[in-house]
Every structure is written in structure tokens, then in C-alpha cells.
Amino acid sequence: MGTWKRVCAPAFVVLAAVVFLPSFSAGQDEQTLRGVQRVRVRTMKSISRAMRRVKVYTKKANYERVAAAAEEIALxxxxxxxLSPKGSAFGKTRIKAEVWSRFDDYSKIARDSAQIARDxxxxxxxxxxxAVLKTFSALSDSCTQCHKPYRKKKRK
Ligand code: HEC
Structure with missing residues (x-):
């Protein structure tokens, strides 16, 4: 994983969120919401890849890379x-409607997960x-804590 991706991928997501956000309040058009959904799924894939890097670099005792990957997950x-505004569920998305009836809870789980990643x-x-192994295990649990109530099972 090159430095460009490590630094720019999360920056891209945050930028996308900042660019998309203002348009939510003022009439959320479908195209924007579809774009947000795509960024959400890509973000999840990036989180997943960064989790693998934490695992691999912990084994290699390359703690600088472990820290970088964990910071990326936090961000x-x-x-x-x-990246989960109301109305951003299209097509094959696995996000559940419960996200929007319990958005505070959903947001809190995301915040807690980010905090554990910083740990x-x-x-x-x-x-x-x-401590890396212990906090990493807690971080994995935090993914499940959100996925269980808010992500649909994969369709076969
Ligand atoms: C606050 C909620 C939340 C947290 C925390 C969370 N996820 Fe997700 N994740 C979701 C939702 C919602 C989806 C479904 C997105 C969709 O299909 O639109 C998802 C989807 C995914 C996917 C499937 C992406 C695809 O290709 O369709 C992966 C992989 C994933 N998450 C990994 C992780 C990992 C790893 C963590 C923990 C480090 C994590 N997630 C933490 C809510 C969360």
C-alpha cells in the first residue's frame, strides 16, 4: 500500500462527505444519494483492507504501518x-432502514468504533x-456491533 493511497483515500472520503453534505438539507436528489451510497460501500471496503493491514503488519511487528492503518480506520x-443519509438505500445495498429510525445509536456505534481504532x-x-491485539479484537467486535442491527445478510 503506497503512501498516496494511505493518505489520500481517507482524505477523499472526508472530502466527498463534505462536498455531499450541504446538499442533503437542500432537496436530496437521487443522483447525489446514489453517489453517497457508492462512497459508503467503497469506504467499507477500504476499512476492511486497512483491517487486514493491521493484522499483517502486527505479525511483522511493523508498528508504524499498524498505526497508519488504524488511523485510517478511525478517520x-x-x-x-x-455517508448514510436517509434515502441512500438503492439496489443491492445492504443497509437496513433501522439506521434512520435509530440514527443516534448508529452514529454512536461509528464514533465508538473510531475511538477504538485510535486506541x-x-x-x-x-x-x-x-495491547494492539486486545484493541484490535475490540475493533473487530465493533464492526459486528453495527453490522448485526444495521446491515442485511448477504444475498446468495
Ligand atoms: C456504524 C455502522 C458500521 C460500522 C461501525 C462498520 N460498518 Fe461495515 N457496513 C455498514 C453498513 C450499513 C454496510 C452496508 C452498506 C451498503 O451496502 O450500502 C456495511 C458494509 C460493509 C462491508 C461490505 C461492503 C461491500 O462490498 O458491499 C464490509 C466489508 C464492511 N462493512 C466492513 C466493516 C469493517 C471491517 C468494520 C469495522 C472495522 C465495519 N465495517 C464497521 C455499517 C458499519
Missing amino acids: LSAAIPY VAKAAQAKDKS
């Missing part, structure tokens, strides 16, 4: 609520392997 996770980064900066 991307914090953006999830902004992983801190543990990595301290080169504390057991």
Missing part, C-alpha cells in the same frame, strides 16, 4: 454516519503488541 469510521493506533505507537 473512515467517523465518516460512516455522513489501536496508540497501542501501535507504544509498540505494545498485547
